[in-house]
Amino acid sequence: MGDVNTLDERLAASREALCAHLGQRRPRIGLVLGSGLSPLADDIADAACIPYADIPHMNESTVASHVGQFVCGTLAGREVICMQGRLHGYEGNTAHEVAYPIWLLAGLGVTTLIVTNAAGAINAGYGVGDLCIIADHINFTGRNPVAGLGLDTPFECFFSMTDAYDPALREAAHTVAQREGITAHEGVYLGLSGPSFETPAEIRAFRVWGADTVGMSTVEEVVAARHRGLRVLGISLVTNMAAGIEGASPSSDEVLSTAEQSRVGLSRLIQGVIAGL
Numbered sequence: 001m002g003d004v005n006t007l008d009e010r011l012a013a014s015r016e017a018l019c020a021h022l023g024q025r026r027p028r029i030g031l032v033l034g035s036g037l038s039p040l041a042d043d044i045a046d047a048a049c050i051p052y053a054d055i056p057h058m059n060e061s062t063v064a065s066h067v068g069q070f071v072c073g074t075l076a077g078r079e080v081i082c083m084q085g086r087l088h089g090y091e092g093n094t095a096h097e098v099a100y101p102i103w104l105l106a107g108l109g110v111t112t113l114i115v116t117n118a119a120g121a122i123n124a125g126y127g128v129g130d131l132c133i134i135a136d137h138i139n140f141t142g143r144n145p146v147a148g149l150g151l152d153t154p155f156e157c158f159f160s161m162t163d164a165y166d167p168a169l170r171e172a173a174h175t176v177a178q179r180e181g182i183t184a185h186e187g188v189y190l191g192l193s194g195p196s197f198e199t200p201a202e203i204r205a206f207r208v209w210g211a212d213t214v215g216m217s218t219v220e221e222v223v224a225a226r227h228r229g230l231r232v233l234g235i236s237l238v239t240n241m242a243a244g245i246e247g248a249s250p251s252s253d254e255v256l257s258t259a260e261q262s263r264v265g266l267s268r269l270i271q272g273v274i275a276g277l
């Protein structure tokens with residue numbers, strides 16, 4: 001997928017197929033739902049569901065907790081399109097493949113992207129079930145989805161990642177959280193490739209770097225979104241304390257259980273932000 005002409009051709013074919021499923025709908029707001037958060041798509045009214053398998057050149061999600069479909073409908077009075085499950089590097093996807101659905105949404109006309117994830121808390125002041133509005137990230141995946149696209153493209157490859165997480169959207173999220181009585185911190189997210197959880201020694205290092213939360217997604221998607229000029233809001237649901245924090249030893253069962261118990265607050269926060277856009 002590295003050749004830009006091939007990428008553009010694939011995106012055009014994917015966009016044509018997605019538009020055929022959506023009919024006249026052209027949402028401007030996109031959502032990406034992380035591990036254990038797929039049920040949030042159930043809040044979308046008048047929904048059209050399009051499996052990734054029905055979109056040419058679109059990879060399928062292989063993680064059990066990720067449904068693997070686009071859901072388009074109405075949420076908080078606004079038309080949205082949701083990725084009910086994302087693609088990860090640890091599934092064998094390249095950085096381009098992880099970014100592909102984000103570029104597809106941008107081509108569809110999405111201008112605002114809300115990305116969510118399940119994350120471990122490095123900051124000991126956070127609690128399981130809390131939300132963290134992402135102020136910035138550290139990309140420690142070793143990959144960048146824009147690399148390999150070539151320099152002669154319609155989109156600038158040397159773009160700024162300052163304020164990658166839109167300050168106005170972050171402020172709006174804090175306002176909604178305060179109004180709804182939702183505990184929402186603001187911090188730095190560190191993205192790794194996974195799938196193994198981090199070691200306690202790594203977590204100690206990441207704390208020195210200034211990371212507050214850690215996970216296995218999001219950063220490549222946000223780079224891809226900023227590459228196409230999308231405004232981004234990122235929200236982490238703290239599903240566990242990171243390895244070694246308060247003696248923690250994370251597991252996937254813990255992540256999914258906490259996500260199930262705590263997703264209502266995240267849904268209220270997202271809907272409050274969308275209602276104000």
